Structures are given as C-alpha cells and as structure tokens.
Amino acid sequence: MSILVVGSVAYDTVETPSGRAERVLGGSASFFAVAASYFAPVNLVGVVGDDFGEQQLAAFRGRPIDLAGLERAAGKTFHWQGRYSQDLNSRDTIRTDLNVFEFFQPKIPAAYRRSELVFLGNIDPVLQREVLAQVEKPRVVACDTMNYWIKGKPEELRETLAKVDVLLINDQEARELSGEWNLVKAARAIRRMGPQTLVVKKGEHGVLLFGHESCFAAPALPLETVIDPTGAGDTFAGGFIGYLASVRETSDATLRQAVVMGSTLASFCVEAFSLDRLLTLTRMQVGERYAVFQALTRFESV
Amino acid sequence: MSILVVGSVAYDTVETPSGRAERVLGGSASFFAVAASYFAPVNLVGVVGDDFGEQQLAAFRGRPIDLAGLERAAGKTFHWQGRYSQDLNSRDTIRTDLNVFEFFQPKIPAAYRRSELVFLGNIDPVLQREVLAQVEKPRVVACDTMNYWIKGKPEELRETLAKVDVLLINDQEARELSGEWNLVKAARAIRRMGPQTLVVKKGEHGVLLFGHESCFAAPALPLETVIDPTGAGDTFAGGFIGYLASVRETSDATLRQAVVMGSTLASFCVEAFSLDRLLTLTRMQVGERYAVFQALTRFESV
Numbered sequence: 244m245s246i247l248v249v250g251s252v253a254y255d256t257v258e259t260p261s262g263r264a265e266r267v268l269g270g271s272a273s274f275f276a277v278a279a280s281y282f283a284p285v286n287l288v289g290v291v292g293d294d295f296g297e298q299q300l301a302a303f304r305g306r307p308i309d310l311a312g313l314e315r316a317a318g319k320t321f322h323w324q325g326r327y328s329q330d331l332n333s334r335d336t337i338r339t340d341l342n343v344f345e346f347f348q349p350k351i352p353a354a355y356r357r358s359e360l361v362f363l364g365n366i367d368p369v370l371q372r373e374v375l376a377q378v379e380k381p382r383v384v385a386c387d388t389m390n391y392w393i394k395g396k397p398e399e400l401r402e403t404l405a406k407v408d409v410l411l412i413n414d415q416e417a418r419e420l421s422g423e424w425n426l427v428k429a430a431r432a433i434r435r436m437g438p439q440t441l442v443v444k445k446g447e448h449g450v451l452l453f454g455h456e457s458c459f460a461a462p463a464l465p466l467e468t469v470i471d472p473t474g475a476g477d478t479f480a481g482g483f484i485g486y487l488a489s490v491r492e493t494s495d496a497t498l499r500q501a502v503v504m505g506s507t508l509a510s511f512c513v514e515a516f517s518l519d520r521l522l523t524l525t526r527m528q529v530g531e532r533y534a535v536f537q538a539l540t541r542f543e544s545v
Numbered sequence: 546m547s548i549l550v551v552g553s554v555a556y557d558t559v560e561t562p563s564g565r566a567e568r569v570l571g572g573s574a575s576f577f578a579v580a581a582s583y584f585a586p587v588n589l590v591g592v593v594g595d596d597f598g599e600q601q602l603a604a605f606r607g608r609p610i611d612l613a614g615l616e617r618a619a620g621k622t623f624h625w626q627g628r629y630s631q632d633l634n635s636r637d638t639i640r641t642d643l644n645v646f647e648f649f650q651p652k653i654p655a656a657y658r659r660s661e662l663v664f665l666g667n668i669d670p671v672l673q674r675e676v677l678a679q680v681e682k683p684r685v686v687a688c689d690t691m692n693y694w695i696k697g698k699p700e701e702l703r704e705t706l707a708k709v710d711v712l713l714i715n716d717q718e719a720r721e722l723s724g725e726w727n728l729v730k731a732a733r734a735i736r737r738m739g740p741q742t743l744v745v746k747k748g749e750h751g752v753l754l755f756g757h758e759s760c761f762a763a764p765a766l767p768l769e770t771v772i773d774p775t776g777a778g779d780t781f782a783g784g785f786i787g788y789l790a791s792v793r794e795t796s797d798a799t800l801r802q803a804v805v806m807g808s809t810l811a812s813f814c815v816e817a818f819s820l821d822r823l824l825t826l827t828r829m830q831v832g833e834r835y836a837v838f839q840a841l842t843r844f845e846s847v
Contacts, residue, residue: 330726424632427769448750451767460841462762465753467729486847499844533847539762540842542801545788545835
C-alpha cells in the first residue's frame, strides 16, 4: 500500500547540549517520509525553494520516495532555528522563516491520487482538507496538528478531524483540543470529533493508543544519550503509518505493533542531528530494536 | 516471609477537585502496610499520639499487620494538610504538624528482628540506619527517601544507601540524588551508591525498573477518575515489597511482576480518599486489575 504525505521540507538550524547543526535537512514530511520508506512506497508532497540542492535531495534518493509532488518554488526554503534546554525537555524557537512554505498550496500529482494511506502533516487544516479532496478513497487518513491550529483555526480543524481516521498529537495538544486534562476523558472527546484511533505522544514517557477495543501504553526507550530530539514525533508517525501500510490492515493488534514500530524509529532519530541516523539505518537494526522494546516491557502473569 | 516497615502513621487533611477529607488516616507506613498485607505478614513500626483511636486502628485490624511496634506517645499524632491542583499534578502543603513524629525514635520489638524484608519509609536516613542495625540479616532491604533528605543530609543518606538493596524514589528525586538529568545515567550513578535495584516512580507516566540484568518500563493505568493521589507511592511500595515477600525470590522476572503488582495496588489507592479503596479490596479484584495491566501493555512480535 502506498502512502501520501504532505508537510514541510525544511532547513533546520539546531542547538542542543551536544552541539550545533547548521541548515541541515528537516521538516515534518522529510522525517516522516524517510521513516515510512522502510516499510512502503511514499509519495511526498511539499515545497522547497531554489536554494534546495541535490545534496539535500540525496537523502530521499535510493529509497521508495517519489518526489514528483515536491514543488520547487522561486524563493528560499522554509528555515527553522531552535535551541534546546540543557535537559532537552524544552526548546525555544529562535527564528522561523516560512519563505516559500508561507504560500504553499499542495498540488497532488495524478499518480498520487490512489495512495491508500494519507498522512496530513502539521499544516493549516484548510490545506489538509484540500489535500484530502484530491485523493480518491484512501483506506486510512492520519493527521497531525499543533496548538497553533487548535487555538487559531478551531472550526476548520474540526471539519478536518471529521474526515480523519487516526489522529497523532502530543499530550498537551490532546488536552487543549478536548478541553479535558484527564487523557482518558480527552481521548473520548476527541474520538467523538471523528478520529476513531487516537495516538497520544508523550515524548520520553512514551505513547498511549486509544482505539475501538482497548487502550495500549508503550514506553519510550530509556536512552542514555539523546543528541537531538527534532523530528522524533514525525519519525514516530512515519514508522507507525509505514508499518500499517506494510501489513495492509488496522486491527487492534496491528495498531499496537505500529505504535512500537513508530517508537523504534523515533528512538533512532534522536541519536543524531537531522536525519543522519535514520539515513544509515538497516532493516536488521530496526528489527533488533523492536525486540528491545519487547524485552523492556515484558512481564509474566502471577 | 515477613515484612518490617518503618514510617509515618498520620492524620491527613486533603483537598482535591473531588472534595475534602478531614483528619483521615494517612502516613507512609499506613498505606504501605495495608497494601503489603495482601501478600505477606507486616510488622509495623511507627508512632501515634494519644488522639489516635480505635477507629483508626480498625484499618489495620483483621489483617496480618502486627501493631506491637506502633508506639503510642503523649501528644498529638502527625498531621499533614495539603491541597491538590485542579489537574492533580501538583500539590501545596498547607500545614505540617509533626507532633509526636518529630521525636520519633524507632524501637524494634524483639519479635520483629527476624523480619526478612525491611522497608525503610521516608524518614531521617540516620533513623533508617538505626532501624537496620536492630534487624538480623534481612534478605532484602528496600528504602524510600525524598528531596528534603537528599539536600539536607546527603552524607547520612549515602551511608544508608550503601546498606540498601532496593531504592524506590520518584524521577525528580533520582535526578537530584545523582546530579544527572538523564534517567539512565542517574540509575547507573545511584546503583554505584549501593542499591542494586532502582525503582523510579513517574506518577501518571508509570515506573522504570533498573536492575542487574535489564531495564523494565511499566505504565500507570490510564484512569478516568482520580479522587486523591495521596499515598499512591507508598501503596506502590507496599504492593511491590509484598509481592516479593510472597514469592520469596528477587529474580529479574519477579521484580518485574512486583512492579506491576505495585502499580496495580496504586491504581486502586487513588480511586478514593485515604485508604478507603484499599480497605475494601479483594484478592480477586487485585488479580483482575493485574490482568488489565497485561492487556494494556501486550503487543506481538513483527
């Protein structure tokens, strides 16, 4: 099953306690696409400026990532600059230059319209809906969003959510979207808005999955060294959706495996700046780390 | 195997968004003892004032909790008053009247000296060591502590930790004790201080167990209604140590089961004020909820 992703492709300048990375490849669609490409073909929709060169595109080459939907516009590529706190638990945005991303109007190539899984990255909910309108009967529509849209375009976001099967957001966003602090209550409220599956990302505290049948809790891998958390959430989404695409169904058991696969990919992402670790990953390493999650969580009956 | 617990027995006055409980039974040793008594006999060491009546003692009666070590001193019982935030994630202490607890000198009855598991509740590390000195060759020594002692008596605490097998503390305390923000690094540093098993309690985010062989992550149960979080950590410790006492060994697999059993008991504790829910608990309910934790965390290989 093929995946369509729409989101940002960007330059990031990132400072963490481990160092600084200057104008490296970033953006939600970049992390998502590379992670998902371990499992299924990805059709990427985004926009870059005329300063985005072959070196950056190289990250996507040699993988099943179709770039026909990556528009090149006159101007500069979206650039985000941020600095993480010493404990990596918070970050300040130093600079956001939207550049060509400010006027992004996603155009879906004809060949992408039959994509069976769609991931609507964190963009204006109106654009998310426009993307959906250009896709024929996807089997699964997944979506990310953020506080900016929850506060700024609540009605537009509600209209989008009504068309979404799986929503992936962090715990704070789930609380703001639902108006409920308690995550069980928040999940019930959000599932009434449309998405029948809710994935709540809690960073170092792992993930909660709320579905039809049950609730599932997965930890994050306790890592001794985290170099750069940027892109971990999008990488999680890529592993999650990629796995769903590879097994072609969405039972409760499969959704749980997908959560662990997403967590597996995310645990690699943070081991280096940008997509550096994701780009050197092998399928064997992915399988081995999935097994580490099994060892981390296993316990016996009493 | 019998358990010796030393800690506070107190009156609590608690306000949460669900209501207010006035001068109800509290204290670390109370929660611990009742939770542990589901699994093994408990020898309780603590002090109460002459205002502590038969009604309060009734909570311990009819259970395998020996009260020969519960000293009754002239004066008033320790009283703590606190108020939780709307989201239950923080609390303010309104009042702490140590009363008879201020001059507590734990005296271990002769019949307690052969207790095989010892739980040193959160008291002055000097007193914790004095308790240990009165016990003959316990198989497992477990210990709790808090920021107050980590900051106030760091050297005395280090001396106690050198004699401890299992340390149970929360994530913030682990960071302060070790000087490491990263919990994997913190765990390594703390294990070098003595305790070969470290249990890091993360509240609603669950528990991390660092042992000889491996790391284990258990979630907390996502609960829709939390009435009062007071005592959840001590109840966790009671379920954890109680389970170890009942199976008489401390393999990696057993420690994992004990973490889930502690989480199981703690999930009941928060469903009511004081020990109210713990006191009505049946073994069948405990077993059923342990199975809920299995359902919450289970996922298959890929």
